[in-house]
Amino acid sequence: MDYRKLGKTNVSASLLGFGCMRFPTTKGGEINSAEAEKMLDLAYSKGINYFDTAYVYHSGKSEEFVGKVLSKYERSSYYIADKLPCWMINSLDDAQRIFNEQLQRLQTDYIDFYLLHSLGKQSWDKMVEICVPEFCENLKKQGKIKYLGFSFHDEYKVFEEILTSREWDFCQIQLNFMDIEHQAGMKGYELAERLGVPLVIMEPLKGGMLASLPEDITAELRKANPNASIASWGLRWIGSLPNVKVVLSGMSAMEQLEDNLSIYSDFKPLSDEEQQMIRRLSEALRSKMNNGCTGCKYCLPCPAGVNIPKNFSIWNEYGMYQNKRIAAWQWKNNIDDKRKAKNCVSCGQCEEVCPQNINIREDLSRLQKELDSVVESLKASSK
Ligand code: SF4
Ligand code: SF4
Incomplete structure (x- = not known):
């Protein structure tokens, strides 16, 4: 497994992180605990040491499940990332109550990486107003969280505002070879790198879309390497960026975990030639758009309410x-x-x-x- 040091922390995290939001489920929609436990055990045994969950994943069941499985292992041998659901926080009492519940669900007395979940302009303003960053700093001083960060879903200018507002230990953004101009995008990547803020990446495969591409694109990728999975190209692209320290994959099947392990156990960054091919194929994908909407929103609001x-x-x-x-x-x-x-x-x-x-x-x-x-x-x- 490839390990990367996260900025100024003393943490060497596995480049592949386990995203605990898409465990295999039963027909009734519950976590298939037998199957999911096997996956977590294999991940741990193969060197994954970063497990990312949240208060709301699997309708609130992910934390409890992750806590139960990981408590078999020595606590200092892995890192838990967990998130405060900002949209549910209207006071510091809410934040404290949810944080206490998270420790209990996880069967731990500290969380390694704590994130303000899914920040955007509105939620950030609300968090600042009710002093949630200070509350989290205090948790850090008490040793109840080790590092503070945020996950992000909004436009670049909001990312810049949040990232430069204080000293963050890390942050989590969506980035993949098709989203280089979306949300924080590559501009956000470069800003974080300049500021020395290490990045954790979500949606490296754009919610699975980059694991299953149209036939002509798939044929080109197969020609370049018949033995590589389609997903592996996106995973190698993101891992080739030096300030990317953890790539989260929300794995829902053993084969997916095995494929991801094979990519990150002996990680090979993309060569210049492969980078060029990915750039060309991204353009080819973009040319398949039905129209040239850039999402600028100048057309809003529509009097009939159409988004x-x-x-x-x-x-x-x-x-x-x-x-x-x-x-x-x-x-x-x-x-x-x-x-x-x-x-x-x-x-x-x-x-x-x-x-x-x-x-x-x-x-x-x-x-x-x-x-x-x-x-x-x-x-x-x-x-
Ligand atoms: S104005 Fe509306 S339709 Fe036109 S590019 Fe912007 S978002 Fe798309
Ligand atoms: S009603 Fe139709 S034509 Fe009028 S602004 Fe909305 S989307 Fe455009």
Whole structure:
């Protein structure tokens, strides 16, 4: 296993971290504890020492499960990362109550890496207002947490504001070869590197989309290395960045864990030639977008309540990755019915301001039909 030192800490973390949010589950949706325990045991035995959970993962069951399994091992031989759910915190009493519960669920008296979960502009402002960073500093002084960081989902300028507001021990961002300009993106990576803040990475495979790519892209990757899994390219790309210290993978099957272990046990950064190939294939993927929406939001608000960029982002990702299962899931769960394209009343005001000159009305109508039919075709094939 490859290990990397996290900034100014004394921690050498395994480059592959175990994301504890997608354990295998039973038909009833509970954690399949027999299978998941085998995976955690194998991960530990192969040198993974960074386990990342959160108060809300698996509907609140992940912490308890991780705590139970890991308590078999010497506490100082692994690191637990856990997160304070900022959206549930309205006072320091809330923060204290949840933190105490987390220690109890994890069967431990300290948490190694503690994160403010999923910060964006609004939640950060709220945390500052109720003095949560100071509360966490105090936990650190008491030895109840060792290192303080945050996980992030918002625009770059918010990332810059949060990252430069204080001295963080580490932070966690979403980054992969298709999201270099999304959220913190590569600009955020470079800022963290300049400030000496080590990075933990989530969604290195974009929620699984980079593990299953369209046929033409897959064929090129197979040609470059017939023995490498498709996922391995994304995992090697992210691991090739020196300020990436831990790559979290939310593993839900033993084969996935074994494949990830084989990549990170004898880690080989991408060669210059491979980097060039990935850049070329990312461009080829981007060219499969259905339209050129950049997500700038100039077209909002829409008087009919349509979330135009969100509709386009789901449709464009479907165009790029051609993954019916993920597209159907997003269309059902990631956008409220009231915000869908079908609510457009064709007033035309969005088209007047769109800098990309997109035929928004026409595209909305197309995407509603196309994504509805993806959902229907999956329903029919599962009968
Ligand atoms: S044309 Fe449709 S999507 Fe655009 S602003 Fe009007 S109602 Fe909203
Ligand atoms: S203004 Fe155009 S490019 Fe910007 S989010 Fe709206 S549709 Fe997309």
